[in-house]
Amino acid sequence: MSSDANAAPAPAGAQAPVDRMAGVDPVPGVAKPDAILKADGVRRSFGGLTAVDVDHLEVQRGTITALIGPNGAGKSTLFNLLTGFDRVDKGTWSFQGKAVNGLSGHKVARQGMVRTFQLTKALTRMTVLDNMLLAAPGQSGERFAGAFARPVWRRQEAANRERAMDLLRRFKLDAKRDDLAGSLSGGQRKLLEMARSLMVNPSMVMLDEPMAGVNPALVQSLLGHITALRDEGMTVLFVEHDMDVIMGISDWIVVLAEGKVIAEGRPADIRSNTQVIDAYLGVQHDEPAGTEETS
Numbered sequence: 001m002s003s004d005a006n007a008a009p010a011p012a013g014a015q016a017p018v019d020r021m022a023g024v025d026p027v028p029g030v031a032k033p034d035a036i037l038k039a040d041g042v043r044r045s046f047g048g049l050t051a052v053d054v055d056h057l058e059v060q061r062g063t064i065t066a067l068i069g070p071n072g073a074g075k076s077t078l079f080n081l082l083t084g085f086d087r088v089d090k091g092t093w094s095f096q097g098k099a100v101n102g103l104s105g106h107k108v109a110r111q112g113m114v115r116t117f118q119l120t121k122a123l124t125r126m127t128v129l130d131n132m133l134l135a136a137p138g139q140s141g142e143r144f145a146g147a148f149a150r151p152v153w154r155r156q157e158a159a160n161r162e163r164a165m166d167l168l169r170r171f172k173l174d175a176k177r178d179d180l181a182g183s184l185s186g187g188q189r190k191l192l193e194m195a196r197s198l199m200v201n202p203s204m205v206m207l208d209e210p211m212a213g214v215n216p217a218l219v220q221s222l223l224g225h226i227t228a229l230r231d232e233g234m235t236v237l238f239v240e241h242d243m244d245v246i247m248g249i250s251d252w253i254v255v256l257a258e259g260k261v262i263a264e265g266r267p268a269d270i271r272s273n274t275q276v277i278d279a280y281l282g283v284q285h286d287e288p289a290g291t292e293e294t295s
């Protein structure tokens, strides 16, 4: 879209401005030409508070889509619902044409849709490599503990280990394989969270605030990893507060306010959308993530 001859050169990791959403109107709930995820009538209340109330939402395959909105807009709740880590009051959604509503997080992941999690205390006490292996698909060794299945189990363990090491090399964490995850820097933790989610070889990754707590020097490297996933054909949906990051790498932006999708569009559409400016950009909060009273 941009044809500004004076534009600064793209930062490392940024992509040429290709419009991957060509022909899609920037209106809430708009249909996408090749939607990998479609959600309908998704509602979730906590007591009297409606946290999520999404009429219709589609995510285009092979794009980076940002989910943005003010604190308490319902972004994390929507993530949790779609990935099977919370229960809806109402609503249906499908992933790659298959209904996945009502499935547990593990089953949703097996379908190819995974979300990242911040490293819990327990995970920080494990090594980087063990963190990866714990995220591996299928633990047939546990399910078929008999001696008969042992060769299958060993083969699977070896394959998991190989995949884990490949991913650790990709994210430049291989030298840290035997270190405790808790000893990693904020940026390295984010890389590990991303690497863990890729153990199941997903088609779509959902990143929860991938830049939170990351040293600015590592931001470009993380952005490079995210755009590389998209360029390999993966679909990325991410929640983020950093507007430079959002505007810099997103093919499409979905704006949530009070649980509803109030706008969708390319970064340029969102920047000039007065409803978004009123609901969000005009009252841009500067609080660090995690200052909310709820999780």
Ligand SMILES: Nc1ncnc2c1ncn2[C@@H]1O[C@H](COP(=O)(O)OP(=O)(O)OP(=O)(O)O)[C@@H](O)[C@H]1O
Binding pocket: 046, 049, 050, 051, 069, 070, 071, 072, 073, 074, 075, 076, 077, 078, 292, 294, 295
């Ligand atoms: N388990 C819960 N119990 C009660 N209320 C909750 C719960 N989880 C979320 N909420 C409420 O639902 C609303 C949406 O919260 P959510 O965390 O999804 O927003 P968010 O957009 O992710 O916010 P943030 O940007 O601050 O992370 C908020 O008002 C929040 O207080």
